[in-house]
Amino acid sequence: MSVYLQCFRCTALEKRIYGLQQFCDKINTAQSNEFMSQQQYYINDEWYKNDNVLKYIVDNQVFQELFGEKAHFELMKRSFPIIQFLYLHQKLSKDEILSILRLGKGKHETWDNMISKLLTDLAEILSLEDVETLIQNIKQSQIDQNGLNFIKSLGRNKYLRQDLENQNNRMGNNNNNDNFIKQNERSSGKRKYEQFDTDYKEIEQNKNETIEQFDNDRAIQLKSQIVEFLLNIVHEQPSTEIGQSAFQIAINLICHQFKSLRQQYLLHGFSNLIAQEQPLPVCNYITVLQKIISSSYPLAEFNNSRDVLKWIQDKYDIKLNFLKVMGREKLKLIKRESKDYLQTIEQFVKFYEFLHQDSKITRAQLMILWKLLVENARCIEEKDLFFNWVGDVNKKFLDQEAIELLFISTIKSSSLSQQMLQCLTNLILYFNVQYKVMKLQYDQYTIVDADIIGLQVLWKIFKQQVQLGPQLQQFFIKLLRFKQQQTILNQLKQQYLVQLFNQINNPNSLSLIVKLLEEFEGYQLIEQGEKVFVTIDNKCMDAMPPKRQDIQLLSGLPVLQAKQIIGQKLNPSLKPDEFDIFCRGTLFDDNKTLKDYKVNQKLTFVISKRENLADEINAYNNTTNQISNEYVPNDSDERVQEIINIVQIQDRDFIISVLKEKNWQVDNAICDILDRGEQLLQEYQQKNPQVKKQQKAVMKQQTDEISFASLISNNYINQLFILLNEGNHEQSTKVWSILQMIPRNKEVYELIEQSQTDWCNLLMVDNKYKLQYHLQILKEQLQCDYIEDQDEYEKRKALRENFLFQGGLKLLLIQLDNPIEILTIILDIFQIYFLAYSMSRLRMMNQNEFLQLLRLKQAVQQKDEDPKLCSLLSIQLQKQEKPNIQGYDEAQLLQQVFFNSELEVEWNVLLESLTQRIGVEQIYTNILCILYMKPELLKLELPINRLVELLNSANEEQRKLTAYFILTLQDIGKRNGVNLSNDILKALIKGETQYDELYLVIAGLIGQVNDLTFFDTHQLAQQIISLILNRQIMEQRFTENEDKLLQGNLLLLTSLLQVDKNIKVDIQFTKFLYKCLFEMNNDYYIYPVYKRKLTRKRVFQLLLELCKDENHLHEMLPLIQNHHQLKFDVNEVDMDLGVKGSHGFVGLRNLGATCYINSLLQQFYMNIPLRKGILNGQIMITEMKAPLIFDNINAVDSPILQRKMADHTLHQLQLVFIQLQESVKQYINPHQLIKTLKGYDGEVINVVIQQDCNEFFNLITDKLEQDQKFTNQSNLIHQILGGTLVNEIKSLEPEYDFRRENEEPFLTVSVDIKHKKCLEEALDLFVKGDVLDRENKYFCEEVQRKIDVQKRQYFKKLPNTFIFHLKRFEFDYNTMLRIKINDYFEFPQKINMFKWTRDHIVENMEVEDQSDSMYILKGVLVHVGSAEGGHYYSYIRDVDKWYEFNDKVICPFQIENLKTECFGGANNNLSEWGMSNSKNAYILFYEKVKHNIPEQFYLKGSNEEILIQHVISENTEYLKSQLFCVQDYLKFIQTFASTMQIKTPYQVTHQLSKESNLSELDNLPSLRMIKLLTFFTYEVLLRNKDQQMFQYNMQVLSDLYKQEPAANFWFLDLLRNHKLLIIDLLIESSYSDVRNAFAQLIIQSITIIVEYEQHYLFEDSCIGRFLQFYIQSLLKVVKSTLRRGTEYFTVIKNILTNNQLLVKHFYQQEYFKQVYQLLQETVTEAHVYTSFKLQSLQTNNTDQPLMVICDIITKVIISCRTQSMIELNEDAPTYQFKGQKEIDY
Secondary structure (H helix, E strand, O other), rough: HHHHHHOOOOOOOHHHHHHHHHHHHHHHHHHHHHHHHOOOOOOOOHHHHHHHHHHHHEEEOOOHHHHOOOOOOHHHHHHHHEEEEEHHOOOOOOOOOOHHHOOOOOOOOOHHHHHHHHHHHHHHHHHHHHHEEEEEEEHHHOOOOOHHHHHHHHHHOOOOOOOOOOOOOOOOHHHHHHHHHHHHHOOOOOOOOOOOOOHHHHHHHOOEEEOOOEEHHHHHHHHHHHHHHHHHHHHHOOHHHHHHHHHHHHHHHHHHHOOHHHHHHOOOHHHHHHOOOOOOOHHHHHHHHHHHHOOOOOEOOOOOOOOHHHHHHHOHHHHHHHHHHHHHHHHHHHHHOOOOOHHHHHHHHHHHHOOOOOEOOOHHHHHHHHHHHHHHHOHHHHHHHHHHHHHHHOOOOOOHHHHHHHHHHHHHOEEEOOOOOOHHHHHHHHHHHOOOOEEOOOOEEOOOOOOOOOOOHHHHHHHHHHHHHHHHHHHHHHHHEEEOOOHHHHHHHHHHHHHHOOOOOOOHHHHHHHHHHHHHOOOOOOOOEEOOOOEEEOOOOOOOOOOEEEEEEEEEOOHHHHHHHHEEEOOOOHHHHHOOOOOOEEEEOOOHHHHHHHOOOOOOEEEEEOOOOOHHHHHHHHHHHHOOOOOOOHHHEEEHHHHHHOOOOOOOOHHHHHHHHHHOOHHHHHHHHHHHHHHHHHHHHHOOOHHHHHHHHHHHOOOOOHHHHHHHHHHHHHHHHHHOOOOOOHHHHHHHHHHHHOOOOOHHHHHHHHHOOOOOHOOOOOHHHOOOOOOHHHHHHHOOEEEOHHHHHHHHHHHHHHHHHHOOHHHHOOOOOHHHHHHHHHHHHHHHHHHHHHHOOOHHHHHHHHHOOOOHHHOOOOOOOOOOOOOOHHHOOOOOOOOOOOOEEEHHHHHHOOOOOOOOOHHHHHHHHHHHHOOOOHHHHHHHHHHOOOOHOOOOOHHHHHHHHHHHHOOHHHHHHHHHHHHHHHHHHHHHOHHHHHHHHHHHHOOOOOOOOHHHHHHHHHHOOOOOOOOOOOHHHHHHHHHHHHHHOOOOOOOOOHHHHHHHHHHHHHHHHHOOOOOOOOHHHHHHHHHHHOOOOOOOOOOOOOOHHHHHHHHHHHHHHOOOOOOHHHHHHHHHHOOOOOOOOOOOOOOHHHHHHOOOOOEOOOOOOOHHEEEHHHHHHHHHHHHHHHHHHEEEEEOEEEEEEEOHHHOOOOOOHHHHHHHHHHHHHHHHHHHHHHHOEEEEEEEEHHHHHHHOOOOOOOOOOOOOOHHHHHHHHHHHHHOOOOOOOOHHHHHHHEEEEEEEEEEEOOOOOEEEEEEEEOOOEEEEEOOEEEHHHHHHHHHOOEEHHHHOOOOOOOEEEEEEEEEEEEEEEOOOEEEEEEOOEEEOOOOOEEEOOOOEEOOOOOEEEHHHHHHHHHHOOOOOOOHHEEEEEEEEEEEEEEHHHHHEEEEHHHHHHHEEEEEEEEEEEHHHHHHHHHHOOOOOOOOOOOOOOOEEOOOOOOOOOOOOOOHHOOOOOHHHHHHHHHHHHHHHHHHHHOOOOHHHHHHHHHHHHHOOOOOOOOOOOOOHOOHHHHOOOOOHHHHHHHHHHHHHHHHHHHHHHOOHHHHHHHHHHHHHHHOHHHHHHHHHHHHHHHHHHHHHHOOOOHHHHHHHHHHHHHHHHHHHHHHOEEEEOOOOOHHHHHHHHHHHHHHHOOOOHHHHHHHHHHHHHHHHOOOHHHHHHHHOOOOOHHHHHHHHHHHHHHHOOOOOHHHHHHHOOOHHHHHHHHHHHHHHHHHHOOOOHHHHHOOOOOOOOOOOOOOOO
């Protein structure tokens, strides 16, 4: 214990905490040992006894050490075990307890909270005397939340909670009650809410006088005092947070802890409630009374709340009197215009309902309520409150007369709200149940009569109050969903439609009709894929007309839902499970979707009824009739019916089976079915598989269901047509939706049957919409398909022929002036006949062409990045497969009709009519088809201006339709020798547009025209060239705008050059185009001129066309070569860098865990004065311990000083800022800046270890201040970010008048956020005074002694940028770990800091204009994660827009999301780090509205200009490299190189073998092209690592080298002089395909040169020089990377294979010896090395190169003749060069 005491008394906090914890452990152990001693299990040790520990703690004054002058927050926080121990053993005096209380007064909030926690924990064991003392002490000062928390904790006090009151003291004694009421009356001159002392001695006569030192009288008195104190706080502060908290505590104490007080406050509450004046608000009395009555029982003599309410009603007539109170209080609220009016009224209503919990509201009471809350309602919300309350009549708190009054009064109301309507519908349901129209069991309604009470009233409201339509629609649909017989449902459906069509002009009527069709007929108008039209072919035996019809479905519909729609349209209608769908020989599965079967246009669904279920039904009946002799009660049928009326399942046999399992107990069976009915039914059906099908068949035998769709179709369709004629677009849309959902009208089919000889009745109708409807049905009947039924085919055949020969088609074609919707149907019908007519007259090849014309829509829907349009006759579109169905091909059979007859149509009139309406797909298609068949009509006059107008349409599909039409029309004319292009081109060329299609059409037309003499192509070309040359720059760098006019003219010029080879273009134009593609002119914001991808692609195409002329080709070659010289330092282009977005901001790369750096740097950068100050700051470099100052970086010219600049933080920050400001990259890398920064430990920052962002702020600002010493910007950081803080110390001792202020500069202000809701509260705490007393007393030099003082701080000089650091991290001394505080903490977007300045706090100044103190939020630095790690990022405001800066990603931020993203608290979801509530603000940046920063900080200085020029140069190079890396450019170079046609190769002579003569080839165009492609191929491989492109280029180069043999001499010389090139590509490349392709090129070149040098190989030859270089210079390199040497040795092997001269040269130059020596050394090493090394050799893949070396040696050996072979003049069988004996070696 002595050791612990020494630790406790030392100065180190950690040791003091350790000592205190050991004391607490000893106390716990001693107390546990004392308890164990009672059980005879204890440790006999000195320090395991309470008395010894107690004596030691008291003797050594541990308590005084804790709470004396050396008091420390962390120690006191852990001191409760000692305080409790001392108090329990009566070693803690009253003064010492008060000293604990006083210790928190005037201290920091955290101290106050901690002291409150100690006393709150102690409250449970305090004696009554100490409780009273503490209460009196608390009363003397202003109450706060900590004081209330202590009072609340007194509810746990064991002395106050002892309830020893006599249970016989009941409120039933009226005399006692009267006395009690009198005692609660208030006296004048005293507090309004002060309780008189009660004569408890009389009440407690039957109780014990004392129980274990507990004074009962005193306890009761003290409890009353506590509650009275709380209620007085409520009276004094009714609307404050303190007052509301005190009220809640008082209620809890009365109802739960101090239950003995309930009776007196119950009576007091009721008496005050009905009094004219109340000390407290009425709502408070209501709350108290409701809580007391609802609390636990017994309460006095009452056993439940009903008894209490009955007694109160008898005594006070409270139900009536409370209505008076409501009226009175309502008037008061209205006069005061209270904001809480509605909440108060709602509380009154709920309390009145509470009073009626055991009784019903009568008619008279309801009338008063109606007058109060409805007739005299202040607002509609008050009425709604009433109707929400009384509307649920099933709660049964209204008697019958009251319900009738409510019903009548509601109906009579002139205008209903939604809540009133809800109440009315509830009343209607109630009366229908009362009068047996409906049944209500287990909350389920069953309709037993279609004549529903009140339904007509609702229809009237539906008509008169349109705004209630949606709510009534829901109720009407709800009625239909109630259980009911089919006959009743049918009657209701008919009633509904009668009502709806009687008021059809009501917009809600149409909406309800659509909903009824959707809800009850299976129709859904929601988009589920594309709309498709299919033909329904009804093959059911009982099918009635129409057997074939077209319907609209959605491709994504489930098959089952599609069957619901189809079933409704069949005649008679069928359920989905009664029929199957067959299409293309496939049976559709109900569990799949139409998309699974690739359903598209023009398919036929064959409908067939499922097999007869009669046999199964009989089998099922036989099974169910075999009833066993089990027990069956006499009323079994009644029991079954009772269950059927309640549950949704109608299967009687299933219900019987459940009843048998439940021993015929109805309630048990109902509960089981309601709970798991579907599961039980499924199990039952599995045991009886015939049941399900039998039920369906039986249901069919019952009353047929009448559908809404069929009723509308048969009875109301004409009304729908009338509505369509009214011209209301919204209304027409709904009507057409209904028409598409309902079955086709039977009368129309009958009319078609009757019109076979006279089609006027069908086609000549007044209503255009009715005509459209007729035509839709007629089109369905006329369409051709495959059909199996001969009778059906004959019928349809007769219809088609009658329509054709009886004048139907002619009559139809004279109605082309109808609206476009009708016109398209007419054209579809015409197309049926015209297609058959055309097919009957065309050959097979022409038939396929003709069918291409019908696929205009398909062509338009094709997508292409580089759009190209052409004639429909010349494109390949996917053909539609013919269905594999046996039957009659109606389309083919219809063709036979025209074999011997003509299609009698006035073609000129028809074409004229169509051209006048041009612009629709069907019109385009029909015109093209007619002209294809009738080419004599090609001389028609086209509406050219209209076509130009359509090509300029904003609708892309319309433009494409028109473009394809024009090009196809021209193609048809061209095939028939008719020139349509002249007039079209003349009109189109004049047009200007922002769209591409116009130019695509012109280009397409020019490409199709053979004779361009009708206009001057040269002149047009020159006009286009002039336009291109003079075109202003339209395409911007950081936006995606495109110059469509330029793109179109580029395409047009390319087309002109393709068709007219005689057009002359100045070479300067080619140079101009090249400049527009690549020249930056030191202004990359404007240049290059052509920036968009499609523009550049069109220019490349034009250049390729121009370069077909040799002059242009020769001009382009040097331009391109300038960009592609041989380079070995080409870096791989990081395409991920990209280009910054249109917002203009640049991100920062995260180097591992540097997000904390990036987020702060972005905040600094976005502070414009700070950015400009940094950029223009002088550079101070220390040299020889002397500072050198440089105004700009150019002044630093010494190499030594320049090297120091790399480690200069300020300069590196300048480079980062200038790149953030000027760079075009998406993000930059700040690695060099980070390298300059060292932590406080002197080590360079580790980029993979995350640090605290606030600590980094201090580090980098310190470093910047260091770097700016002695410069003009030495005060920059403080001038922009810094302010001045005042630390005030003021004496609290009256005899010493002492006050001192010390000013302190600051950059950031750290504020506590724990237990704080907002920044304002945190700042209040920041400036709040803190008392220094006891051990912390302040030594005053003036009086030379320590005195009690108050210390506080406030702001004197406010900074231009205010930075708040939120203390979200703290150290936990219990776990000894750093933790994060994720509490909710909000901060405003604007804040006035005047409140926390010296002028306000000390001087008490009142300033009218406080604009100098106004700040606006500039940035938020956010942390997500825990104290151990996480992620930092920033939100920053730029002018009036916010952006998120998250490392290299920058995106807009919606400031409305500031709360969810930055405030923290429980509203955040799990973060990406898997921790909840961890995303919150960490540092806030506020910008002064009226700053005092000099203007010079906003100006651009000389240093910034220099830095900008440096970045501009970097940007230019970066953007250029991007231009040369895109795929379009690479393809351009490939195509450009392939355009070279080497007609006359260079004449190779012996002189070319000499190295000095190779310069003769420099001006050779073919060699220049080969050089270009060679260097380009190497460069692209280095940049892009594209192997496939390299191999392709190698193939192109191979062809060029073959065509120009002289180039091979240059190539081998190039390799010899540039060793690195061959090493990169042949030896060290990691791609085997690259090595192999390059090796083959070398082999080819050697082979070609050998043909020219074979006669002088051993002289000064190109091959000799190359082989010498190849063996002597490269063999050592290959040896070091032998595993990649296969291709190297393959070159040697191949050149030795077929040329004896090369073998001889190889041998004589001892190259053979060197290769053999390499093999020998490698094999020897393999034998010498250990097995591990040998295994390593094998794993390095050296086997293959060694095998090739062996092949080389073999080739040399078999190419040699031995001495014997020479002497005998005979060749060995293996000798390779037989017959060439002249070469011996």
